[in-house]
Amino acid sequence: MSKIETTRFDAADYLGSAEDAAAYLDAYLEDGSLAELRAALDTVARSRGMSDLAQKTGLTRAGLYKSLGKRGNPSLETIQTILHAMGMRLAIEPVESEEKREYA
Template sequence: MAIETKPWDAAEYLDTPEDVAAYLDAYLEDGSADEIRAALGTIARSHGMTALSKETGITREALYKALGEKGNPTLDTLLKVTKALGLRLAITA
């Protein structure tokens, strides 16, 4: 009897702002630019791309493109997305 498995998707488990902040913080700590972009994409999917599009004023297609596998979001997109997700970027020493 074969074991049934399904792909694990972190987006299904990012339920609270605290979960989202901890998830992104882990990638910001030592992740590459591609890993951070992918984490933002996962967070965006957990929030819902349609809702995020309405909150940021960025089209769904542009969000998918910027946060997708070959994306390279601008600082403006990054700031709009994090603000819409209830997050704030900070730099500490």
């Protein structure tokens, strides 16, 4: 019996369009932890090319890898800068209708 060769899955290989990347990040914003969101942002950044992204953001490649790496903790400003360079932005929307919301 021959061995089956496998390769490591990398979602960055499948995020070809801005819409795909936005939907990917939005899913993590909705259901993921902050660590998972950071990892998803890293995946999208790698799909766009870290060198190109570094040039567009004014950050260094090393700085991007550090901020978006497993031990990274990017500031909101860094996240906004990265998203802007990728042609995206954060958006806020209500989770429930105002009628159901109880105010103190």
